[in-house]
Amino acid sequence: MSQRPIRIAPSILSADFARLAEEVRAIDAAGADVIHVDIMDGHFVPNISFGPTVMQSIRKATAKPFDVHLMIAPVDPYIAAFARAGADGITVHAEAGPHLHRSIQAIRAEGKRAGVAVNPATSVSVLEHVIGDIDLVLVMSVNPGFGGQSFIPAALEKLRQARALIGARPIDLEVDGGVGPDNAREIAAAGADLLVAGSSIFAGNDPATYAARIKALRDAATTIRA
Numbered sequence: 170m171s172q173r174p175i176r177i178a179p180s181i182l183s184a185d186f187a188r189l190a191e192e193v194r195a196i197d198a199a200g201a202d203v204i205h206v207d208i209m210d211g212h213f214v215p216n217i218s219f220g221p222t223v224m225q226s227i228r229k230a231t232a233k234p235f236d237v238h239l240m241i242a243p244v245d246p247y248i249a250a251f252a253r254a255g256a257d258g259i260t261v262h263a264e265a266g267p268h269l270h271r272s273i274q275a276i277r278a279e280g281k282r283a284g285v286a287v288n289p290a291t292s293v294s295v296l297e298h299v300i301g302d303i304d305l306v307l308v309m310s311v312n313p314g315f316g317g318q319s320f321i322p323a324a325l326e327k328l329r330q331a332r333a334l335i336g337a338r339p340i341d342l343e344v345d346g347g348v349g350p351d352n353a354r355e356i357a358a359a360g361a362d363l364l365v366a367g368s369s370i371f372a373g374n375d376p377a378t379y380a381a382r383i384k385a386l387r388d389a390a391t392t393i394r395a
């Protein structure tokens with residue numbers, strides 16, 4: 170088991186889109202480790218967010234890593250565009266197809282960190298034959314498409330399974346959906362080390378609250394290691 174320090178990745182899906190660059194600057198200043206960028210196509214998921222042009226324009230607002238979660242199918246035609254728009258890591262869905270290994274190769278060919286996400290109904294076992302080729306596993310703890318949903322408890326067992334599969338490899342284990350200070354402790358105990366949080370950080374969109382919320386999440390998640 171090689172769990173790394175807890176890192177917090179605010180999901181800008183819950184930011185005020187009318188002030189998107191300001192929101193990115195605010196979470197950077199508030200202590201975000203990583204900026205989680207959700208890209209939705211209205212096909213793989215029932216919502217549309219934004220594309221590479223918007224992402225490129227907010228890239229200038231921070232030097233923190235952009236962790237780009239592509240909820241797009243098919244995904245391969247868009248990997249290069251998001252890589253060139255400033256992604257540091259790109260995560261594709263195991264369910265998006267058509268060829269997961271090819272998608273991972275395409276991300277690597279752009280020189281980016283490669284991640285694979287699994288939906289709540291998808292077994293972690295789909296990662297077995299690609300685990301040696303990736304930098305991040307993303308366990309979805311809601312059905313992707315929207316912020317503000319409730320955490321699906323079965324994700325905890327999937328995190329434990331993913332942690333066991335990762336073993337000693339230097340792979341991030343990310344969790345996304347319904348994450349907040351009330352469940353961060355059990356999520357971290359199950360093995361997650363990169364916590365995505367949208368509504369629990371951005372609720373009310375008041376930048377004055379962001380630092381305390383990020384800290385509350387980090388403190389809750391790190392309690393188990395004290």
Ligand SMILES: O=C(CO)[C@@H](O)[C@H](O)COP(=O)(O)O
Nearest residue numbers: 313314316317346347367368
């Ligand atoms: O990818 C997604 C949703 O599809 C997430 O990143 C959400 O944006 C998380 O939002 P909360 O559940 O934390 O409000």
